[in-house]
Amino acid sequence: MGRSSTPGEGTRPRVRHAGQLGWDDGLYEDAPKTEPDSGASRRRSAPADSGHRRGGPKKRGKKGKRRALRWVAAVVALLILGGAGAGYAYYQHLNGNLKKEDLNIGDKKMADHKANSAGQTPLNILLIGSDARDSKENQKLGGAKDTFGAPPLADVQMLLHLSADRSNMSVISMPRDTLLKIPKCTDPKTGRVYPATTGLAMTNETLGRGGPGCTVATWYELTGITIDHFMMIDFAGVVSMADAIGGVPVCVKGNVYSHTRDGKGSGLKLEKGTTKIKGKQALQWLRTRYGFEDGTDLGRTHAQHMYMNSMVRELRKGTKLTDPGKLMGLAEAATSALTVDKGLDSVKKLYDLADELKKAPTGRITMTTMPNVYGTGVNNGRVLPKPVDADQLFQMVRDDVPLDGKASKRKAPAAKEPTSPDAEIPVSVRNGTRTETEYPVKGRASAVQELLAAKGFTQAAIDAQNTDAAVRTGVLFPSVDMEGNAQAVAKALGIPLTAVKKSTAVSGITLTVGADWRESGDYKAPSAEEKTPDSARALNGDDEGACMDIQPGFGF
Numbered sequence: 217m218g219r220s221s222t223p224g225e226g227t228r229p230r231v232r233h234a235g236q237l238g239w240d241d242g243l244y245e246d247a248p249k250t251e252p253d254s255g256a257s258r259r260r261s262a263p264a265d266s267g268h269r270r271g272g273p274k275k276r277g278k279k280g281k282r283r284a285l286r287w288v289a290a291v292v293a294l295l296i297l298g299g300a301g302a303g304y305a306y307y308q309h310l311n312g313n314l315k316k317e318d319l320n321i322g323d324k325k326m327a328d329h330k331a332n333s334a335g336q337t338p339l340n341i342l343l344i345g346s347d348a349r350d351s352k353e354n355q356k357l358g359g360a361k362d363t364f365g366a367p368p369l370a371d372v373q374m375l376l377h378l379s380a381d382r383s384n385m386s387v388i389s390m391p392r393d394t395l396l397k398i399p400k401c402t403d404p405k406t407g408r409v410y411p412a413t414t415g416l417a418m419t420n421e422t423l424g425r426g427g428p429g430c431t432v433a434t435w436y437e438l439t440g441i442t443i444d445h446f447m448m449i450d451f452a453g454v455v456s457m458a459d460a461i462g463g464v465p466v467c468v469k470g471n472v473y474s475h476t477r478d479g480k481g482s483g484l485k486l487e488k489g490t491t492k493i494k495g496k497q498a499l500q501w502l503r504t505r506y507g508f509e510d511g512t513d514l515g516r517t518h519a520q521h522m523y524m525n526s527m528v529r530e531l532r533k534g535t536k537l538t539d540p541g542k543l544m545g546l547a548e549a550a551t552s553a554l555t556v557d558k559g560l561d562s563v564k565k566l567y568d569l570a571d572e573l574k575k576a577p578t579g580r581i582t583m584t585t586m587p588n589v590y591g592t593g594v595n596n597g598r599v600l601p602k603p604v605d606a607d608q609l610f611q612m613v614r615d616d617v618p619l620d621g622k623a624s625k626r627k628a629p630a631a632k633e634p635t636s637p638d639a640e641i642p643v644s645v646r647n648g649t650r651t652e653t654e655y656p657v658k659g660r661a662s663a664v665q666e667l668l669a670a671k672g673f674t675q676a677a678i679d680a681q682n683t684d685a686a687v688r689t690g691v692l693f694p695s696v697d698m699e700g701n702a703q704a705v706a707k708a709l710g711i712p713l714t715a716v717k718k719s720t721a722v723s724g725i726t727l728t729v730g731a732d733w734r735e736s737g738d739y740k741a742p743s744a745e746e747k748t749p750d751s752a753r754a755l756n757g758d759d760e761g762a763c764m765d766i767q768p769g770f771g772f
Contacts, residue, residue, distance in 0.1 A: 306544075310563045313551035319446065319559065321426045322399045322433025324684075326442045327692060327717035329380075333630045336380035338616050339572060340441055344428055344448040345372025345502075346555075367424030368450075370431045372502070372520065375441065377613045378573060384580035385573070386619040388609060388752075389521065390435075391513045391588060393598045394419040397652065399437045401430035416595070416652070428555065438601070439610040440688055442717075445557050445569070453553025458498035460549040464527045465492045466501055466519075467763035473772045474500070474507035481506040485772070498523070507770035514585065514599075518753060519764050521583035525757045529578055581757030582619040584609065587749050605749040607687065612746065615714045619748045620756060629713040632700035638672035638708070641701045641725065644679040648686030648728040656683060657734045664709075664729050671708045679726070686730035689739060690715040692722045701725060710739045 320326060329337035346368045370392075377386045395416040402409050403426035410425040422431040432443050449457070458464060467490045474481040484500035484507065486493075493501055502520055509515030551563065560566055587605035591598045601607075612619060634641070645668070647661035661678045668676040689711060693702035696718065702725045706716045709727075733739050748754050755762060 307563065310547055310551045314561060315555040316558045316561050317427050317555055318404045318429045319557040320432050321401045321404055321429030324399065324433065324437065325719060325721040326436050327719040329442055330629050330714055330717055332380055338380045339378040340443045341376045342432055342435060342443050342446040343374040343376055344370050344423070344431055344446060346423060346448050346450045347371045369420040370423035371420050373419065373431065375435060378576060379618065380616050382572065382575035384618045384620060385576040386613060387583045388586055388613065389517045389584070390419055390586045391517055391599050392420040393513045394586070394588065395591060395595055395598050395600050396434065396438055398422055398425065399433050401426040401433055403427065441610060441614055445560050448555040449553050454499045454502060455495050456549035456553055458494040460546040461527065461530055463492035463494035464498060464523055464530055465490050466523060466526060468766060469763050470766040471771045472507045472766045473770060474504045476506060507767050509765050509767060511767045517585050521755045522762045522764065525581065525583060525755065525759065528581065528757060532578060578757035580620060580622065583755040584619055584748060584752035587751035602751055605751045608749055609752050612748065617746045619754060621748065631713065632703050634700040634704040635697065636701055638704060639674050641673055641675060641704065643668060643673055643676040643705055644724060644726045645676055646679045646682050646726065646728045648684055648730050649734045650685040651731045660729050660734065663736060664727065668708065673705060673708065686728045687732065688715065689730040689733045690717065690728055692717055692719040692726045694720060694722050694724065698725055710741060712741050
C-alpha cells in the first residue's frame with residue numbers, strides 16, 4: 217500500500233518499483249502521493265487517556281468466576297511447566313512484550329458512553345494493521361527497501377463494536393483509500409504538532425501523524441463513536457498469530473495467482489475451493505487486491521472479513537488451544553505482535569477483554585464495510601463516505617443497534633430528572649453547521665438560542681468562539697449532576713437522548729447545532745430505521761460458505 221496524494225496540499229508524482237508492497241499489492245501505480253509532514257519520502261503506490269471507559273470488563277458473578285478459574289488454570293500450567301518463579305517471570309515477560317501508546321492524541325476529547333437503563337455500556341475497539349518496516353521481520357515480509365524506517369501507514373482499520381448487553385458484535389472496516397479530514401494531532405513522545413489537514417487526506421496517513429492515537433482521533437471526528445481501546449498489529453504479527461492458531465480456512469471460487477507481469481501482486485496462489493492458510497500465506501491473503509473481485513481495495517476488505525470470521529470460528533472451536541505449549545505459543549505471538557493503548561497494558565487486561573468479546577456468539581457477529589462512493593477528478597480512484605448510508609451505519613453503532621437485523625435486548629437510554637427549572641439552566645449554543653463543501657449557515661446559533669428561549673430556557677447564550685464543524689446535532693454536559701438538565705434541553709428541541717453525552721471537553725451544558733440542522737424550524741431527528749445499508753456488504757460470522765470471487769485474468 218502506499219502513500220496517496222492529499223488534495224489541496226503539495227504533491228509530487230512518485231512511482232513504485234516492482235515488488236514494493238504494503239498491506240495491499242498497489243492498485244494505483246501512477247497515482248500521485250502526498251509528502252508526509254516529516255519530509256520522509258516513500259515511493260509507494262496509492263489509493264493508497266488511556267484507561268478503560270465505561271463498558272469495559274466488569275466484576276463477574278459465578279459464571280465469571282468459572283472463567284477466572286480458566287485464567288488461573290492457564291497460570292497454573294505455566295507454573296507446572298517451569299516452576300513458580302519461572303511462571304511469574306514468564307507472565308511478566310508477556311507483559312513486557314506489549315507495546316503501549318496513548319489512546320487519543322487529538323484535541324477533541326471523546327464523550328463518555330451513554331449507559332442504558334440497566335447501566336450497561338458498549339465497548340468499541342479500533343483494530344489497526346500497520347505496514348511499518350521497522351524490524352528485520354517486517355522488512356523481509358514487506359519489501360520496498362526504500363521505505364524502511366519511513367512513517368508507517370494504517371493500511372487496515374476496523375472498528376469493533378460489542379453491544380452493551382454483549383449479545384452481538386459489529387465490525388466496520390474503512391477502506392484505506394478513504395479520503396477524509398484528519399484532525400490536529402500531537403505526538404506524545406516528541407511533542408510535535410501535526411495541524412489539521414486543510415483538504416482531504418488518505419485515512420492511512422493518520423498513523424504517521426503521531427501514532428495510533430491520531431487514527432483513533434480521526435475515527436471519532438468522522439463517526440462520533442467513542443473508542444475505548446485500540447489494538448495494532450504489523451506484518452510479522454499477522455504471520456506469527458496465524459501460525460500460532462494453526463491456520464485459518466479460506467475459500468476461492470477459482471484458481472487464483474495474485475501476480476502481474478510487471479511484478480505487482482501479493483504472490484498469493486491458491487487452488488479453487490477451501491484451503492487452510494497460515495504464516496506468510498495468511499499475510500498474502502490479507503494483502504491481496506489483484507486477483508480478488510474487481511482488483512480494488514474494496515475486494516481486499518471483503519476478503520479480510522472472511523478471514524476474520526473464519527479465524528474467530530477456529531479460535532472458538534478451542535481445538536488448537538488445549539495444548540499448554542500451543543497456548544504459550546499463542547500468548548507469545550499475540551503479546552509480541554501487538555501495540556495497544558495504555559488501558560490494555562497487561563496480559564490480564566487483554567484476557568478480561570477477550571472474555572467480554574467471546575460473549576457474543578459467532579452467529580451474531582456482523583462484518584461490514586463503510587458505505588462509500590468513488591471520487592472524481594483529482595480524487596479519482598479513491599473513495600469517500602457515501603452520503604446517508606455511511607452516517608446511517610455510524611448512527612446504528614452509536615445507538616447500539618445490531619447490524620445483523622435481529623432483535624436486540626438493548627434497553628433505552630436512562631432518563632434523568634432535571635435538577636433545575638428550565639429558566640435556570642444555562643446553555644451554550646454553538647454553530648457547527650459547516651461541512652466539507654458548505655460554509656456554516658449564518659445565524660443558526662442565534663435562531664436556536666431564540667427557539668430555546670421561547671421554550672423557557674431563557675439563560676441560553678451563543679458561544680461564538682467555538683465553531684468546529686459537527687456532522688450531528690448534540691448536547692454535551694461535563695458532570696453527572698447536569699445530565700438531567702442536559703436531557704431537558706434535548707427533549708425541548710426533539711433531540712434524541714442518545715445524542716446527550718457526558719464530556720470533559722465542555723465546562724457547562726453545550727448544544728452544538730450540527731450539519732443535520734442547517735434549515736430553520738424544528739429539529740428533525742435522523743431516520744430511526746434500524747437496517748444496515750446494502751452498500752455495507754454485511755457478512756455474518758457463521759457464514760462458512762463465504763467464498764471470494766476471482767478477478768478475470770488472475771487464474772492459472
